[in-house]
Amino acid sequence: MSDLPRKAVTRTAKLAALPLGFAGRATWGLGKRIGGRSAELVAREVQQRTADQLFKTLGELKGGAMKLGQALSVFESALPEEIAGPYRAALTKLQEAAPPLPAATVHAVLAERIGEDWREYFLEFEDKPSAAASIGQVHRGVWHDGREVAVKVQYPGAGEALLSDLTQLSRFARLLGPLVPGMDIKPLIKEMRDRVSEELDYELEAQAQRVHAEEFADDPDVVIPGVVHQSDQVLVTEWMDGVPLADIIAEGTAEQRDRAGQLLARFLFSGPARTGLLHADPHPGNFRLLPPAEDRDETDSSDEGGAEAGPWRLGVLDFGTVDRLPGGLPATIGESLRMTLEGDAAGVYGLLRAEGFVKESIDLEPDEVLDYLLPIIEPAQVEEFTFSRGWLRDQAARIADPRSPAHQLGRQLNLPPSYLLIHRVTLSTIGVLCQLGAAVRLRDELEAWLPGFVAESEEAEEPDEPAFTPGSQEPEPESVPEGGA
Template structure:
C-alpha cells in the first residue's frame, strides 16, 4: 500500500546515481569553460545543478536520505559564500517540505493503526499534509473534543527505507565530505543508523514529548505541544502555529533573530537539566517563533519546539566534564584542561599532545562563551571550519589526534547543529548567561569555609 519508493534496488539506484551525476556535471562544466564561458559563472551553474539534484533526490526518497539532508542543512553556514549561495534555497526547501504521500495511503495507515472508525476521532481532517519529515508527514485536524491537532503518520516501510538509505549513503560518504568542510560525515551516518529503532517508535517519542510538555507547561519562553493520542505509526499532538524558524532565518527582523537565538540556546542547555533528555534534532523545521502571551512585555516571543523522535537520555543532565573543561579553558588552565580531556578519553592514552597547543585549538571555538554577548555569523563559522579543515594548519593536525568518546557523539552533533542554526540566524546571544544557569561544572563550586573551633584553635 506504500507509495514510498522503498524497494532496495530502486532506492539504491537513485542514491548510486548521485556521485555519477556529480562527475557528469564536472565534465559538463569543463566543456563550457573550453567553450569560452567564465570559470566563475560555470562553477556557480554546476553548484546550482548539483544542489538541485542532491536535495531533490534526498527529499523524494524521504527516509534516511532526507534525514541526512536535514542534518547537513544546518551546516550550510560553514560553506564559503560562493558555494553556499546556490545551496541555500534547496536546503531551506528540504527543511520544510518533501513530496507528500497520497491521501489513500494516509487513510490506510490511519485505518490500520487507529481503527476503521478513525474518522470518528476527528471533527476535521485535512488530506493535504502541512509538513513532511524524514519518516512521516503531518496533517492538520480537529480532535473530537475540539482541539486543533497535528497528526503525524509514519510512512509505510519507513524502517526498511531508513536502513537501506543509510547503508548506501555510507558507501559514498567521502564524496559528500566537501559539502561540509572539517566534518566527517561517515560517523554521522553511523550514529543515525544506530538510532533508527528509536526514531521509528512513536511510543518513545510520545513519552519524551510528554516529559517536556509537563516540565515546560508554565514556562514563559518555551512551548511544547501536548500529546493527544499515540498508536503504532500514528502520533497526534496539539497543533502549534507560529513562524517557522526557516522563515525567521530568511526574512526575520533583528529582534526576532536575536530572541529566537537566545531561546534556542536556552532550550539546548536547560532541557537536559530539567528533563534528563536532550532534543537531538535541532534543524529549523522543528522550531517555531510564537507571539508573546497576552500581558507579556513587548517583544517577548516564545520558542515552540516540535519532534521528539530523537533524544539523548541524560539522567544527570549534560556531563559535568563539558562545563568543567569549558571553564578551565576560559581560565587558561592548559594543564587542567588537558588532564580532564585525557581522563574522559578525548585524548587517547597512546597519544601525547602539548597542553598549550590543545588550549590554542579550543579557544577560538569557545569564543561565544568568552564575552557577555556574541553575534553568531556565517563568517565566523566559515573561519572556524576553514581553520580545522585546512590540512596545513596546526589546528587540523591537532584535531586529527583528538578522539570523540561514543557517549559524547550525539551531544557533540546537537551542539554543532545548534551553533549552525544560530549562525544562520545571525543572532546576538548572551550564551554565557545560559551556560552559567544550566551547564553543570561551568560555574566553579564555592568551597565551604572550614568550621572554626570554639576555643579558636
Template sequence: MSDLPRKAVTRTAKLAALPLSFAGRTALGLGKRIGGRPAEAIAAELQKRTAEQLFSTLGQLKGGAMKFGQAMSVFESALPEEIAGPYRAALTRLQDAAPPMPTRTVHAVLEERLGEGWRELFLGFEDKPAAAASIGQVHRAVWHDGREVAVKVQYPGAGEALLADLTQLSRFARLLGPLVPGMDVKPLITEMRDRVSEELDYGLEAEAQRAHAEVFAGDPDVVVPAVVHQSEQVLVTEWMDGVPLSEVIADGTPEQRDRAGQLLARFLFSGPARTGLLHADPHPGNFRLLPGPEGADDGSAASWRLGVLDFGTVDRLPGGLPETIGACLRMALSGQAEPVYALLCAEGFVKESVVLDPDAVLDYLLPIVEPAEVEAFAFTRGWMRAQAARIADPRSPAHQLGRQLNLPPAYLLIHRVTLSTIGVLCQLGATVRLRDELEEWLPGFVAEDE
C-alpha cells in the first residue's frame, strides 16, 4: 500500500466489492456443502475468509473505512463465539496497525507545515512509523530540547477519504450490521461523519489534549502526554512508552486485566467530571499501561497507571456527564419504575407520541445496569453476548421495547463511548468495582440527601 487512495472511484470500488465478495463466498459455500463437506466447516471457512478480506480492505483504505472498523472492533465481545473466533484476530490487528504512508509523503507534509528547515526542529526523526490510525500516522522522534516525542502526521486528502468512505459504508450498513447483533450501524456511521471536521482539526485535538494533560498532571492513575507543538496536519506530543492495552487483552494475567479495567472505568467517568470533556475514541489502541509513579511502583499491576492517547474526538460536557444518567441509574437500581420512566420521557428517550409501560421499561434496563448493582462486577464476553442477543432477537420483549425508545442527539456520543468501553472491559474479562467510580464521579448517582 503506497499513498492513501483518494480517488472516490477507487475507494468506492474497493468498498462496493465487499458485499459482492460476501455473496460469492456464500454461493461457494453452498456448492461445497452439496459436495459433501460439513456445514460447520464451510461456515467457519467462510467466516475466516470474510473477516480477512473485510478488515484487510478497511485497513488499507484507512480513512473512514478503517475508523469504522476500529469502532466496530470494540464490540467484538458481543459476537456469538462461533463467529467471534474467526473475526477476533483480524479485529485486533486492525486496532493497532495499518499500511504506512510513504516516507516521501511524510517529509512533504512536514516541509509544508513546519517549513523547509523542519529537520532542525528535531535531534532525530524515525522515518518508519511507530503507529498508524484512520487519518494519520505517528513517528517517533527527539525534539530539539532533547525530549522524546510522537509526531502525528495527517494523511494528505484524509478529509475527502473519510467522507467518501463513510458515505459508501452507510449505503450497505445493513450488510455490516450483523457483525454486532442488536446494534444499529447506520447511526454510528452518521455520527462519525458529523465528527469528521473536528477530528481533522489538530488545533482542536491539541486543545483537548492540553486540557487533559493539565488536569491529570501528577495523577496517580492516569497519564496524558503534554503537547509540544501543533500546526495544521502535524501534532507533536511527548512520547509515551507502556504496554498496549491490546496486549493485556491478549495475554494479561487476571490481576493485570482487573487493574486495566478499573483504570479504564475510572477514566471514563472521571474525565468529564474533571475536564468537562469526554474522550470519545476508547478502542484499545489508544491506551497504554505504565508503571506507577517513582516511589510508588512496587512492580505489580496494582500500581499500574493508564496512559491515554488520541484526543481527536471528544464530547464537550461543561458540567460533566448529564445528571440524568446518574439519577436514572440510581432509581432503576432501587426499582423506581415510575420516576425512571418520567425522567426518560422528560429527556426525550421516550417520544411524546409513544406510551410505554414503566415496569416494562424497568425490566428492559435492569440487566443492562447490573454492573452498577454489585460491589464488583465480572465483565465477560458471555455477559455481553447475552445482552446483545436479548436486544437483537425480534421475538423478545426487550427487542420490541427497544425499538420504541429514542436516543436524543446530545446522548449519541456518550452512548457510543459507554458501550465501547463496556466492550473493552468484556474483552479484558476484568472484574471492576464500577459502583465505586459511579459514586465518586457520576452526577446524580448518589442522592443529594445521602
C-alpha cells in the first residue's frame, strides 16, 4: 500500500461493498438452511465470514474505518468463542499495525509541518514506522539532545477520510450490530464523528499528554511519556519500550495479566480524579507493560503480595481523545453503584431519574431496575473479581436477547449525552479486562478514586489524605536547533 486511500470514490466503493457482501452471505446462508444445515451453525458461519471481510476492509482503509475496527475489537470477548476465535488474530492486528505510508510521504509531511531542515531536529530517524494506526503512524528516532523519541505523523487527508468513512459506515450501522451483541453501533459512530476535530488536533493531544505526564511523573505504577515537540500534524514524545498489551493478552503470564488488569482499572478511575481528564481510547494498542524503573527500591518489587505487589508498570499512549471532567468522574456514578450494592432500589431509581437515565415519560419498577444492574456490577460486589470472556458473553446475551426482561428494560433506559463517552470507555476497559482474563480488586480502586462510592459518613471517619491536583504550570517550550520551525 503506497498511500492512504483518501479519494472519496475509492473509499466509498470499498465500504459500500460491505453491506452487499453481508446481503450475499445472508442469501447464501438461507440456501444452506434450505439444504438441511441447522440455522445456528449457518448463522455462526455467516457471522464469521462477515467479520473476516469487515476487519480486512477496515484495516486496509485506516481512517475512520480502522478506528471503528479498533473500537469494536475490544468487544470480541462478548462473542461466542467458536466465532471469536478464528478472527481474534485479525482484531489484534488492527490494534497494533496497518500498512504504512511510504518514506517519501512521511518526509514531505515533516518538511511541510516542521521545516525543510527537519532532519536537524534528529540525530537519528527511522523511515520504517514502528506502529501505524487509524489517522497516523509512529516512527522511532533520537532527538537532537540524545533522547529516544516517538514521532507521530498524521496521514495526509486523514480528516477527510475520517468523516467520509464514518458517514458511510453510519448508513449501515445496524448491519454491524450482530457482530457485537448488546451494543448499538450507531451512537458509537456518531460519537466518533463528533470528536473528529479533537482527534486531528495534535496541539490538544499534546496538552492532554503534558498534564498526564506531569501528574504521573513520580507514580510507581503508571508511566506517561513526556511531550518533546509538537507542531501541526506532527507530535514528538519520549519513546517508551515495554510489552504491548496485545502480547500480554495473547501469551502473558497470570501475574502479568492480573497486574495489567489492576493498573488498567486504576488508571481508568484515578486519571479523571488526578488530571480532570479521561483517557478515552482504551484499546490494547495504547498500553504497554513495563518492567520496574532501575532506581526503584528492589524490596518494593519483590514483595509476595500477588499481582498488586508485582514490579510491572503500565505505560499509556495516545491522548488524542479525552473527555474533560474538571471535577473528576460524576458522583452520580459512584452513588448509584453504592446504592445498588446496598440494595436500595428506590434510591437508585430516584437518582437515575433525576440524572435523566430514566425519562419523565417512562415509569419503571425500581426493583426491576436493581435486578437489571446487579449482574453488571458484579465485579464491585466482591473483594477480587476474575474478568473473563465467558462472563462478558453472558452479560451480552442477557441484554441482547429480545425475549429477556433485561433487554426489555434496557431499551427503556436513556443515556444522557454527558455520560456517553464515559460509558463507552468503561465498557471498552471491561472488554480489555475480559481479554486479559485478569483477577482485579476493582472495589479497591472504586473506593480510592470514584466520587460518591464511599458514603460521606464513612469518608468523615477516614484521616485526611493529600489530594492530587493537576499541575497548573505549562512546561517550558522545547528548545530546537537554530533555524528550526
